[in-house]
Amino acid sequence: EAEQCDYRERIKRLLKEKNAVLVAHYYTDPVIQALAEETNGCVSDSLEMARFGRDAKEQTLIVAGVKFMGETAKILSPEKTVLMPTLEATCSLDLGCPIDRFSAFCDAHPEHTVVVYANTSAAVKARADWVVTSSIALEIVEHLDSQGKKILWGPDRHLGAYIEKQTGAEMLMWQGACIVHDEFKARALQALKQQYPDAAILVHPESPANIVAMADAVGSTSQLIKAAQTLPNKRLIVATDKGIFYKMQQAAPGKIFLEAPTGGNGATCRSCAHCPWMAMNGLQAIEQALTDSNGHEIFVDEGTRVKAMLPLNRMLDFAA
Numbered sequence: 001e002a003e004q005c006d007y008r009e010r011i012k013r014l015l016k017e018k019n020a021v022l023v024a025h026y027y028t029d030p031v032i033q034a035l036a037e038e039t040n041g042c043v044s045d046s047l048e049m050a051r052f053g054r055d056a057k058e059q060t061l062i063v064a065g066v067k068f069m070g071e072t073a074k075i076l077s078p079e080k081t082v083l084m085p086t087l088e089a090t091c092s093l094d095l096g097c098p099i100d101r102f103s104a105f106c107d108a109h110p111e112h113t114v115v116v117y118a119n120t121s122a123a124v125k126a127r128a129d130w131v132v133t134s135s136i137a138l139e140i141v142e143h144l145d146s147q148g149k150k151i152l153w154g155p156d157r158h159l160g161a162y163i164e165k166q167t168g169a170e171m172l173m174w175q176g177a178c179i180v181h182d183e184f185k186a187r188a189l190q191a192l193k194q195q196y197p198d199a200a201i202l203v204h205p206e207s208p209a210n211i212v213a214m215a216d217a218v219g220s221t222s223q224l225i226k227a228a229q230t231l232p233n234k235r236l237i238v239a240t241d242k243g244i245f246y247k248m249q250q251a252a253p254g255k256i257f258l259e260a261p262t263g264g265n266g267a268t269c270r271s272c273a274h275c276p277w278m279a280m281n282g283l284q285a286i287e288q289a290l291t292d293s294n295g296h297e298i299f300v301d302e303g304t305r306v307k308a309m310l311p312l313n314r315m316l317d318f319a320a
């Protein structure tokens with residue numbers, strides 16, 4: 001506790017000294033989210049992180065999250081220095097969608113509009129026509145479908161299936177998954193719901209279809225926080241990374257939050273829903289990045305950056 005306090009004070013001082021701002025994702029450690037709040041940084045989903053980083057007046061962005069979020073920040077703000085607590089924090093969706101194989105998939109279907117989830121490498125974004133985050137994916141696919149476009153979607157198959165169901169669009173799909181959300185289990189969720197019949201179930205659409213089917217609200221992280229606020233239920237069962245409870249409790253004080261069960265047995269595995277890569281972000285690593293940027297800075301090759309910026313800006317303009 002005292003040690004944490006030291007880190008917080010030193011980081012606050014370094015942020016000022018280095019003209020830097022902390023941009024954190026909802027899935028990071030609550031200690032990091034609180035620090036971002038206290039220092040006028042940002043705590044949000046990947047769409048808002050991208051916007052905030054782009055518009056920040058500071059010269060340096062410390063992106064606490066996973067690599068694609070740092071890359072997105074760099075793509076939109078090449079003149080800024082983008083640092084991450086660790087460059088090792090990746091994402092199973094990014095890992096499962098290597099550019100060579102994805103590019104070959106796109107090449108095999110040249111008549112398709114390529115729509116990729118933000119959880120991808122800069123190179124995959126550069127191959128895409130559109131980038132989307134989960135908070136705006138439905139609207140963008142609906143828009144493209146209404147224009148009669150054929151859509152190739154990647155990499156999250158659960159989010160893809162959910163979008164297909166909601167919009168009626170048919171999409172060619174890459175078969176990726178998030179290792180965190182893929183672990184929510186329907187039978188154990190049913191058991192928990194039986195135990196608390198008054199509870200509402202909130203689900204991120206990276207979860208399997210049988211979990212989404214049980215939801216009272218389906219949405220991106222920011223949409224789920226909103227749902228926690230507006231649903232009348234006092235008790236809420238939440239199927240997404242548990243990092244989100246920090247902001248949910250803030251947004252809906254007095255409500256009771258339960259983690260949706262993972263791993264098939266709600267009794268023994270109640271707190272497994274945490275992304276191992278998000279968990280690599282810590283105070284010590286943030287201090288390190290601010291002290292010596294060596295090994296913490298994000299670089300994106302300029303040719304890739306310019307290409308990746310187009311579909312990213314298409315999303316941001318659409319969202320505006």
Ligand code: CIZ
Pocket residue numbers: 044045046047118119133134135178206220221
């Ligand atoms: O699961 C993730 O990595 C999410 C929800 C990213 C985002 O869009 O905020």
Ligand code: SF4
Pocket residue numbers: 027066090091092093119178179180181206241275276277278
């Ligand atoms: Fe990727 Fe899943 Fe971690 Fe999000 S929670 S960064 S989608 S592995």
